[in-house]
Amino acid sequence: MDAFTYLGIEPAGERRYRLPITDRIATAASTLFGGAATASLTAVAEHELGRPLIWASVAFTNVPPVPETVELTVIPVAEGRRVSHARVEGAIDGTTVLLMTASLGEQSDDDLVGQWPERLEVPGPEDCKPREGRAGTADEHVEFRPARIRTGDQRKQPSPDGRFGMWLRVPDLDPGTPRVALLADYVNSFCGQALGERATSKSLDNNLRIISHAPADWLLLDVQMGAVTGGYAHGHGYLWSTDGELLAEASQTMTVRRRA
Numbered sequence: 276m277d278a279f280t281y282l283g284i285e286p287a288g289e290r291r292y293r294l295p296i297t298d299r300i301a302t303a304a305s306t307l308f309g310g311a312a313t314a315s316l317t318a319v320a321e322h323e324l325g326r327p328l329i330w331a332s333v334a335f336t337n338v339p340p341v342p343e344t345v346e347l348t349v350i351p352v353a354e355g356r357r358v359s360h361a362r363v364e365g366a367i368d369g370t371t372v373l374l375m376t377a378s379l380g381e382q383s384d385d386d387l388v389g390q391w392p393e394r395l396e397v398p399g400p401e402d403c404k405p406r407e408g409r410a411g412t413a414d415e416h417v418e419f420r421p422a423r424i425r426t427g428d429q430r431k432q433p434s435p436d437g438r439f440g441m442w443l444r445v446p447d448l449d450p451g452t453p454r455v456a457l458l459a460d461y462v463n464s465f466c467g468q469a470l471g472e473r474a475t476s477k478s479l480d481n482n483l484r485i486i487s488h489a490p491a492d493w494l495l496l497d498v499q500m501g502a503v504t505g506g507y508a509h510g511h512g513y514l515w516s517t518d519g520e521l522l523a524e525a526s527q528t529m530t531v532r533r534r535a
Contacts (some may be wrong), residue, residue: 280298294344294345294347296341299416313483317375321379324379329485348364364498395422407419423439429471430468443494444484464471466531473534475531481527487522494522506532512524
């Protein structure tokens with residue numbers, strides 16, 4: 276289904292939309308899932324500007340719970356021949372809870388191309404065991420196939436390189452920027468794995484750079500955790516198709532603490 280239907284976005288006037296927070300787009304804590312928030316912001320931006328996303332930076336200034344409704348407003352900033360710039364604000368009762376700055380534009384047919392990152396060497400999704408997402412949350416609608424994670428006694432030790440891989444797909448959501456945005460938010464899932472601790476993290480931001488709009492079924496989230504210090508963690512991810520095409524880059528800063 277399209278992103279508006281999947282996420283539950285409702286038109287609410289000129290350049291305005293409503294996003295009711297339901298279990299379908301919520302975390303286990305019954306708060307808005309950051310990936311669903313980013314997906315919603317990019318969906319309304321692309322709809323209003325009529326151009327595909329190039330990059331976006333999202334700040335999560337609050338954590339709205341179920342069953343609040345976020346009011347989304349698209350604010351065009353500048354429009355050129357190839358690129359449009361915009362902000363999208365999300366508010367509840369006049370208080371900002373989400374803020375996205377973005378650029379959107381069509382890709383040219385220029386022959387200047389290059390791709391330098393090396394994809395994590397892991398088995399394909401068909402050769403990885405599935406992991407069930409938690410029922411009654413956004414995870415329930417995502418298929419997970421861990422490709423490189425730490426298990427057993429390894430989980431009690433810090434990772435030597437902070438590198439992880441997870442195949443992901445959302446069967447009910449059409450390919451496109453919102454689906455990539457939703458899955459990119461899982462970068463923060465590997466903070467505890469990197470530390471070798473029972474740790475929980477919450478995203479402060481979500482930064483996304485789209486490299487290719489080619490449709491893909493399964494996406495490999497190739498994560499490199501960078502550093503954890505002072506109660507904050509920083510991580511980076513590449514999103515690859517099964518045939519090795521680099522589709523997007525993502526990065527996040529998050530708060531982190533030990534689980535009780």
